[in-house]
Amino acid sequence: MERTQLHIPQKSSSFSTSSSIHRDEKLCDSDRNLSLRSLRMHSTDDDAPIPDDAGVNDNKVEKEVDKEKGIESSPKEKSTTTPEDTSTKSSSTPETPATPANSATAAAAGEVPGHSDIPSLCEDVDHFLAVLRSVDDSPEVLPELPDIAIDRFASLVEKEIAKYESGADQWSPSTAPDEPNSFLDCLDRASKLTNALSIFSSEPSYYQAMNHTGAVVHHAMAFLEDEFHTLLAEESKPQKPETKTKRPPSFSRHESDRCALQQADSEACPASGNDISSPHQSLELTARLRSIAGAMISSGYETECCQVFSIARRNAMESSLTDHGFEKISIDDVLRMSWESLEGEIASWKKAFRHAITVSFPQERELCDGVFDSPHRAIADGIFRNLVRGILIQLLNFAEAVAMTKRSAEKLFKVLDMYEALRDMIPKLDEIFPPIASADDPAVADDSHLDIKTEISSVRTRLGEAAVAMFCDLESSIKSDTGKTPVPGGAVHPLTRYVMNYLKYACEYKKTLEQVFREHQKLDRATSSSYDDEGPGDSGNNCRRDGGGGGGGRGSSRNPFAAQLVEVMDLLHSNLEAKAKLYKDLALSNIFMMNNGRYIVQKIKGSIEINQLLGETWCRKKSSDLRQYHKNYQRETWSRVLGCLKDEGLQIKGSVQKPVLKERFKSFNSMLEEIHKTQSAWVVSDEQLQSELRVSVSAVVVPAYRSFLGRFSQYLDPGRQTEKYIKFGPDDLEAYIDELFDGNPLSMVRRK
Structure with a gap:
């Protein structure tokens, strides 16, 4: 009809x-x-x-x-x-x-x-x-x-x-x-x-x-929607005894119904007190939420149900981030933030990110699966994926903003911390998103979560590139240190201390830095493959495309980070050689190079990672350089002193020439006093090196002086003449030598 x-x-x-x-x-x-x-x-x-x-x-x-x-x-x-x-x-x-x-x-x-x-x-x-x-x-x-x-x-x-x-x-x-x-059965019947x-x-x-x-159905759905929201809101925040909600949930936990879903009346339900870290602990609550969700979905109110659930849980998860110290910050605010403030924000980000991946997301997965059970598994997957994406976007935006900040070497370690957090958490996503069969083709796994992993990997790559640039910025710091004022006393230069301490700390991230440099090398080669014969290109840092310069012949192609480390060490050595030339006294130049070289060697020996990266060959060469500086110092300082103790020119036809002998003693005394006055102000802070220098000088000078006295002191008249020309005994000479390299400030004032 x-x-x-x-x-x-x-x-x-x-x-x-x-x-x-x-x-x-x-x-x-x-x-x-x-x-x-x-x-x-x-x-x-x-x-x-x-x-x-x-x-x-x-x-x-x-x-x-x-x-x-x-x-x-x-x-x-x-x-x-x-x-x-x-x-x-x-x-x-x-x-x-x-x-x-x-x-x-x-x-x-x-x-x-x-x-x-x-x-x-x-x-x-x-x-x-x-x-x-x-x-x-x-x-x-x-x-x-x-x-x-x-x-x-x-x-x-x-x-x-x-x-x-x-x-x-x-x-x-x-x-x-x-x-x-x-009640819900009647609502389902009314909807049908x-x-x-x-x-x-x-x-x-x-x-x-x-x-x-x-x-009636519409009225019931409005009521259920409100009930759904109330339960989710109540369960998403810590419950305090003195806290009262404006509208208590209809699923109240009074004695009369708190254990309605238990098998026995004697079983007591756990106290609520749940927060974002445990939204799934109450099986009773999950069952109630599941009942409401099932009723709303079967009645055609799936959109409303999903919206209420998503908004409530996202608010709860954002509150959890806040509880862990992470606040949503725009990219512009991050770029304008001082580094001291940003360091604190990065620490909070690490804590919040790890908690989200290891605690919040798995629990949200469990809650979604509990509320939207087997008949609605696709709904649970969609809601959970959107929840995770929304929270991750906030976290990843901050990480990306940090990667965009001005590059400087001191930022490296915090950036590496963020890189490691992203890298280490990617496998956790496989646990949160286990492979499941596609609804269209059961033989094909649903990989819809791969876009989330791709976003994390993309931000991680940008952090890795920033880390490479920051490490390579260390080269710029070395090259830019061109001060013309020598360090007093030939002590260890501040640049040496800074670079070696920086490298020691950086090499604690050895595996991570090796990874980011390899990734950088692959990316750089892929980028430059279409630009033949264009040299280093525009990678935005001082790193060479082949992974470095100085280590090129020592397997740098296999470990670009090791090659880059050698490049930094070679630059530091060249800079120190230039600074050594600022000293007018060649002996002091050699003391300066010994001090800095010894400091470098000790730092390398104290770091297994640096030692492995530089290799035994490099370390042996550095030790050889130190021995050469030592020889140069002895030659520049003590060769003239030892010349006063030689026999040549003292005897003519077997007869000792007293005037020449007296002049020899006068020259020796004068040189020794000048060396003592000058070099007692020089600094050798490494006790072992200081002792080695004193012992080596004493081993050469004291025996020669003792022999000279034994052979020629008898030719001087006893009394005033002896006291005038023989001012030092062998023991006095050894004591004078033991006072060298103490960094005496009074001597430093007199030294020009």
Whole structure:
């Protein structure tokens, strides 16, 4: 037959119309005790007496419904319904046969016999749904609509929602939450009925019934959405004893229902007190959330359910980041931030990032799977993926901003910390996103999470490039140190201390730096492959494309970081040689090179990582250089002193020339005093090197002086002449030598 499609009420995601009234009512402070999973509709005992006003009140509800639909009550629907009409109507429900006495009582109360309790009404609705499923979309004759049963069913459900919202009713928890005719079961039945009626909505009576049941479903969904949000919000924050929520959740944890889902009444549920770190601990809560989610999704309110869940959990996860010290900072703010402040933010970022990957994300995965179980696994996957992406974007944006900051060598270590955090957490994502079969092709694994891993890898690569540039910036620091003022006393230069301490600390990240330099080398070669014969290119740092210069012949192609380290050491050596030339005294230049060389060697010996990277060959060469500086010092300082103790020129035809001998003693005394005055102000801070220098000088000078005295002191007249020319005994000479290299400040003032 010809039917005109009429307007069908549509659900609203915001529930902004009539549901707003219910929302305001639900925000009042009330003590409601209910588990939706175990909520059962009240039924009327057939054997119990019916109150005098029961039929009147129920009849008012029916009249109000009819009035809203614009239908005048028919005679058979009024309280004056005849027994014959009542008997005829009740014949459609053979499961509840009507006796004359019961029929008369029901007629007097304005009710339809057989329809006074929820089980009977549910049976009528189920029977009608079965009939509708058996007909095609365009039947010649529509099945008879049990409008009174449907209206009674919808009205009772609506009344239950109203009682529950106002807190006017208390419900006894059931140990069988999935029992038929529970509250959620009735809502599911109402939703199916609405959908079934909408197929034949061109029929006025069907349209009116659809409007009524649809309004009830819409009201129920608004209520469930609010319940869903309340439970999620309550569970997402720490529970303090003194804290009171503005609107207590309907799934309250009072003694009467706190263990509604336990197998035994004696089992106690754990105290709530859950926070973001343990949103899944309450199995009871998860079951309640799962019940609400299932009801909303099956009723066509999947979008609203997912939105509420996603917003609540994202807020909770962002609060967790804040609790770990990480605040959302824009890229511009990061770029403008001082390095001292940024260091603290990076430390908080590391803590928050590791907690998110190792704690928050796995627990959110468990919560999503618990609330959206097997039938809705795709929904759980989508929600979780979006949650993770949203939080990771905040964390990755900060990391990317740090990689964009101005490059300087001192930032290297914090950048490497962030690089390692990203690198080490990528395998954890495989645990959070286990490979699952695709819905379209079970043989193909769903790799939709790879885009998240790709984003992390991309930011990690940018941090790695920044780390390479920062390490190579050390070369710039060395080259730019061109001061013309020599270090007093030939002590270790501050540049040497800075570079070696920097390298010692950097090489604690040896494996990470080797990794970032290899990645940089691959990326650099790929970038330069299209630019033949263009030299180093524009990599943005001082690193060479072949991994370095000085170590090129020592396997640098296999370890670009080691080659770069050799390059830094060669630059430092060249810089120190230039600074050594600032000293006018060549002996002091050699002391300066010895001091700095010894400091470098000791630092290398104290770091297994640097020793491995530079290799034994490089270390042996450095030790050889030190020995050469030592020889040069002895030659420059003591060769002239030893020249005074030679026999040449003292004897002519076997006779000792006293004037020449006296001049030799005078020269020796003068040189020794000058050396003592000057070199006692020089600095050799390494005790072992200081001792080696003194011992080596004494081993050469003292025996030569003792021998010279033994051979020629007798030629001087005893008394004044001896005291004048022989000022030092062998022991005095050794004591003078032992006072060298102490860094005496008084001597330094006199030294020019």
